[in-house]
Amino acid sequence: MNINLTFMGAARNVTGSRYLLETNNTTLLVDCGLYQERDFLHRNWEPFRCSPKELSAVLLTHAHLDHSGLLPKLVNEGFRGRVYCTPATADITKIILIDAAHLQEEDAAYKKKRHAREGRPGHFPEIPLYTVADAEASLRLFTPVEYNQTVAIGEGIEATFYDAGHVLGSSMIKLRISQGGEKRSIVFSGDIGRWDRPILHDPSVFHYTDYIVMESTYGDREHEGTGEIGEDLAEIVKSAFAAGGNIIVPSFALQRAQEILYYLNNLLRENRIPHFMVYLDSPMAIKITEVFKQYYELFDKDMRDLISHHQSPFDFPGLKMVETVEESKALNAIKGTVMIIAGSGMCTGGRIKHHLANNISRPECTVLFVGYQAAGTLGRLILDGAKNVRIHGQPYSVRARITQVQGFSAHADRDDLLRWLSNLSVNPRHIFITHGEISSAEQFSQYLNEKTGFESSVPTYGTIAHLD
Numbered sequence: 001m002n003i004n005l006t007f008m009g010a011a012r013n014v015t016g017s018r019y020l021l022e023t024n025n026t027t028l029l030v031d032c033g034l035y036q037e038r039d040f041l042h043r044n045w046e047p048f049r050c051s052p053k054e055l056s057a058v059l060l061t062h063a064h065l066d067h068s069g070l071l072p073k074l075v076n077e078g079f080r081g082r083v084y085c086t087p088a089t090a091d092i093t094k095i096i097l098i099d100a101a102h103l104q105e106e107d108a109a110y111k112k113k114r115h116a117r118e119g120r121p122g123h124f125p126e127i128p129l130y131t132v133a134d135a136e137a138s139l140r141l142f143t144p145v146e147y148n149q150t151v152a153i154g155e156g157i158e159a160t161f162y163d164a165g166h167v168l169g170s171s172m173i174k175l176r177i178s179q180g181g182e183k184r185s186i187v188f189s190g191d192i193g194r195w196d197r198p199i200l201h202d203p204s205v206f207h208y209t210d211y212i213v214m215e216s217t218y219g220d221r222e223h224e225g226t227g228e229i230g231e232d233l234a235e236i237v238k239s240a241f242a243a244g245g246n247i248i249v250p251s252f253a254l255q256r257a258q259e260i261l262y263y264l265n266n267l268l269r270e271n272r273i274p275h276f277m278v279y280l281d282s283p284m285a286i287k288i289t290e291v292f293k294q295y296y297e298l299f300d301k302d303m304r305d306l307i308s309h310h311q312s313p314f315d316f317p318g319l320k321m322v323e324t325v326e327e328s329k330a331l332n333a334i335k336g337t338v339m340i341i342a343g344s345g346m347c348t349g350g351r352i353k354h355h356l357a358n359n360i361s362r363p364e365c366t367v368l369f370v371g372y373q374a375a376g377t378l379g380r381l382i383l384d385g386a387k388n389v390r391i392h393g394q395p396y397s398v399r400a401r402i403t404q405v406q407g408f409s410a411h412a413d414r415d416d417l418l419r420w421l422s423n424l425s426v427n428p429r430h431i432f433i434t435h436g437e438i439s440s441a442e443q444f445s446q447y448l449n450e451k452t453g454f455e456s457s458v459p460t461y462g463t464i465a466h467l468d
Contacts, residue, residue, distance in 0.1 A: 001179050003467040005186075005213075007459040008049050009033055010435040013040060014217060015066035017435060019188065020050050023177055026154030028057045028081075030173060030188045030213075034069025034100075038376070044070065044129055049462070053078035057153050060085035061190030062170035063092040063254060069100055072134035075141065084151060086161055087144040088169025088298060091291045092254060094139050099284050101135035103349075104128035147171070162204035165193025166410050167255040168292055172204055184467060189214040191435070192412040192420055194223075198262045199255075199292075199303045203412070205423035211467055212421075212428050216436030218413040219444025224406045230263050230272075232405045236368055237273040241337045243401070245364030250352045250379055252345035253285035255410050256371055258292055258314070260341060265306070265313035279331060281322040281342040281351050289314050289321075332358045345371045347378035356382075357391045365400040370408045414444060418451060431456040432465065 003023040009016030009031075016035035021028050027050060035043045052074050060083055061067055071083065071093075085093065105128045112126040145151050150160045156178040164170040173188045187209045195202045240247045251257045257280060267273045280286060293314060296307060306312060322328050328351050331340055342352040359365040360382070373379035381389055383404060388397050412420065421431075431454055433441045441458045448456050459465065 001177070001182050001184055001468050003177060003179075003184060003186075005211075005432075005465045005467055006049065007432070007434065007461065007463045007465075009035065009043070009461070010066070010215075011459050011461045011463065012438045012441060013037055013461075014435055014437060016040060016043060017061070017067045018070070019213060021175070021186075024154055024156045024179060026056050026157055027054055028059065028153060028157075029055060029074075030059045031061055031067045031190075032058050032070045032074055033067040034065045036066055041124070044073075045124055048074065048077065051078070053080070055079050055081050057081045058083045059153070059159055059173050059188075060089060060093065061164065061173060061188065062167055063089050063096050064167070064191070065096060065100060067190070068093050068097065071138045072097060072101060072130035075138040076130055076134045079141075081141065082143040083138070083141045084143050084145050084153070084159065084161075086147060086169045086171050088291065088295050089171065090142045090144045090169075091294070092167075092169060092288055093142070095284060095287045095291070096254070097135040097138065098132060101128070101130055101132040104130055105132065163201050163298075164190050165195075165197070165200050165203035166191040167193075168200065168258075168295060168298060174206070174209065184211070185209045186211040186213065186467070189420075191215055191217070191410070192417065193410055194412050194416055195419070197410070198259060199299055201298070201300050203420060205420060207423060207425045209424070210429045212431045213434055214417070214421075214431060215411070216417065216433045216441045216444040217411045218409070218440065219417055219433070219436050219447070220440040221413060222415055223409055223413045229405055229407045230267060233263050234267050234272045236366060236403050236405070237267070237276075237339070239401070240366045241274050241276070243364040243366070244337060245362055245366060245400070246334065246337060246359050247339040247366045247368055248352070248355050248359050248400075249339060249341040249368045249370060250345050250347050251282070251285070251341050251343060252371055253282055253343050254288050256345065256408060257282065257285040257341055258289055259408060260370060261289075261316075261319065262303075262313040264339075265311065265316045268316060268318070269311060274337075275318060277338040278319050279322050279338060279340045280319065281328050281331065281340055281355070283323055285341070285343060286321045286323060328354070331355065346373050346380070347382070353378070353391050357394070357396060360389070360391075360400045361397050363399045363401075367400050367402050369402075369404040372409070414447065417444065418448070421448070421452065421454070427452075427454060429455070429467075430465075433458045
């Protein structure tokens, strides 16, 4: 067998997922993700380690930018093949890429003016990484593939997409390669979801494969507070009512916003919290929520039961979708107890910054974090106890109550990852540990060896593995 696998991203880091496979005179990418860590942003500007014009296809595991966000750049540089993914992933990625392109254009224009004013050059070119036109061109290449449907990618190369249980439409991809009478299989895990989570099915499992490329985002730890989300959320809402202030929730648009609505809907139906207004103030989250409504068949039984009994978490009494800027600004006049869910999830931009500016200095208000806050972000500063912060260049004292609900992560933890692998009835030839910080990936590789004896390694950026 002659199969070469090159790790072009998410190798000893989390973002930038990109794996180049060369075999049977065919070249393809699994994922084409954007780097988001500050130390690796320069890689987004570097030429691809393969000619985009010679690529036959891109196989996309899911819509998150760290898996899909460089597709427009790939197309701009000559890629004209097909982008295979599930129908839900196609619909969500189209929303996310157009939004990302708008941000790229706005950011480039802002930095050009700022650097001219300051009389200094920037670290990166003062042009967009890609434009809205590039994003729109990439969307025309999408070829939806249903779960469990096998599609021919090239001569002797077949791909099947399986439900990853991570976010709506997310998939694990199994490639089967035939060559000279021999056969090999490779599973790309994408981001592995968690068992017994709301809305989505549990992750798919495999009983046999030769090779695995798998994530390790939380490979060095176990999640905390998973079974207490509803209880914690109820206590926070009741405390906010007692104080008489608003609840401001920074949230990611895909999956996190929808899960918050799910838990709120349950609490309201059971009368465990006072009935109040909930504002989803995120155009992207609203668009993605509309996509959710179109994929009833992807929901787990509990979610389908809610919808069949007209109790959808995306349409409960008191829920208001805020789309226009004028509607968003009008929320500033509210003095009482409402919940405002807005992006971005780490408070790095978007409408959440305006709501923080209006509420963070009010002692009666609550800021509720429901997701990971990366070092250096405004969200992390607030969560770590900063007494004063700057928002839109203005100083604000932090007087609001700062809270966090653990357990919302859509990523499998260490025990979930081991559970996923434990379904294998035959030891794989090798497991490549990716999509995790160095310590997480290496600790999980060692843990895996101790618990199972599976052979694994943590490839570095640019590593080429020869799979025979």
